[in-house]
Amino acid sequence: MNKTELLTRILNELKDEFGDAVIESKTHAGDRQTRVSREKIHEICSWLKEKHSFDYLVDVFGADRFTSEDRFEVIYHIISLKTGVRIFIKTWLPEENPQLPTVTDIWPGANWNEREIWDMYGVRFENHPDLRRIFLPEDFKYHPLRKEFPLLGIPGSFELPSTTPDSE
């Protein structure tokens, strides 16, 4: 059985198991992304790991859809080292106070990726062990990968050190 067939079988099983929580599935150039409801995301992730040995989390990342409803998107990119199947699970979040349960208890490697999403998009992860910004300092108050953040940055958003030496 090749990888595509195996992935189709897994997604069918996912549909049987979770029913309406699996919303839609799109394919392009051999990659298939499955959108699921955000209430079930943690359950689905642990189900994938337990039942189909998706043990290696490659990446978790966000995207800004810039729509009035369900503005943010979080995509989980997981592979199974046993079968070699690659799976993309995504979920949509509202603009106001976007929150998701963390998956660090399933894959500890999600830790820094979730911090990156928090840093770049302002999506909070509940029960995350260490939710700090990863690239930008804590003093920075914006989330730069949101579409409304200007490319040139916001003047004065960083407190920069004085370039003249201290004279006392």
Add this chain to the structure above:
Amino acid sequence: MELKNRITDKGKPTFFKEHQIALYKSLEDKHTTVEVEEDPLGTRMILNMGPQHPATHGVLRLLLELEGEKILRTRLDIGYLHRGVEKIAENKTYQEFMPYTDRMDYLSPYSNNVALCEAVEKIADVQVPERAQWIRMIGCELARISSHLLYLGAMVMDTGAISFFIWTFKERERLYDIFDNFGGHRFTISHSRIGGVHNDLSPDVIKMIEDFCEEFPERLTDWKKLLNKNRIFYDRNNGVGRITYDDAIKLGVTGPNIRAVGVPYDIRKFDPYLKYDEVDFEIPTRLEGDNLARYYIRMEEMGESIKIIKQCLEKMPKGPIRTDDAKKSYPSKDEVYYSMEGLIHDFMMTDTGICPPEGVESYKAIEAPKGELGFYIQSDGTGHPWRLKINSPSFTNLQALEKMLDGEMIADTVVMIGGVDPVMGDSDK
């Protein structure tokens, strides 16, 4: 209360105050299970290392909590080289963005170019001519050797042998000369194009690569003789920075670091791209998971790369090096200078660029020298990506470094950083 005293006992933080406080707080909250004997002398301290430190290979900052000479817990602070390339990508056409990828993992620019081009070609359905694919493979493998050579020089220097750095740089210098003749640049080469490569290989550069392939294995044997049974080198690396099989998978370690625990995860075999399924090579793996294992793997990988390059030169067919579809790739300079259509196409490619279908997304990864380097592209039907996510290997590997350092000796810190081989341009994006 005690926390604030710790940071502020030598004056208040003057810069990024909230950031400093949060970082120290997080070190205090970190839960680890390192066993230490009672320390009656009270030598517990917090050591800040970096971001400006010669042994951290760039601008990595570490916060180490020490009990005597033993590291209890570590926090890594990255982001000092953050340039926001993902944001820049959203405002550039795909081809315009490619030179920025050179500056990510700046030790192997060629691999990054190829990774982006492969990703765009996948989402926009561009067919690349055979010869261009073989040329890309040669470039990628040369970049792998170049990156591993820097690793070797720097890591051996971290263990105390300065002269080694000079020897590996001598070989890297030859590689730079090859790249200079290959694509016109020594360092940030930007040779790959969407739909092919910029120029064909000249007979001169093929001769240079052949000579390099002849002579390099000898150097490699010499270095192995010098290092493999060297008492100092062996002892400083053996058992240092060990990570278990389970932890490596849980933390998503990639590249030579995961192969050092016995997982044969290599995109070249796992999900073959270019022509890697047509050449014969091995994936070296080890079981120990320590620094020495990582060293052996990288040494063997360089040998495998030479094997791949030799096969590429043999199997490379004659033919075009860029796709002949003017809507999908830049025309050659001959066409641009001597025909009206060529000029129009050149203008359109620069202005609008290649447009993948609307609302689609796809992912493509290659095996960069440091591990899986992937680009996830979401397209909105224009020439700019709507979202371009870079899955960089150094970022994933650094996360494991935080775990590796816990419970080790302070003197081994630099060796472990060298062993994991992070590039901050790559991890900070």
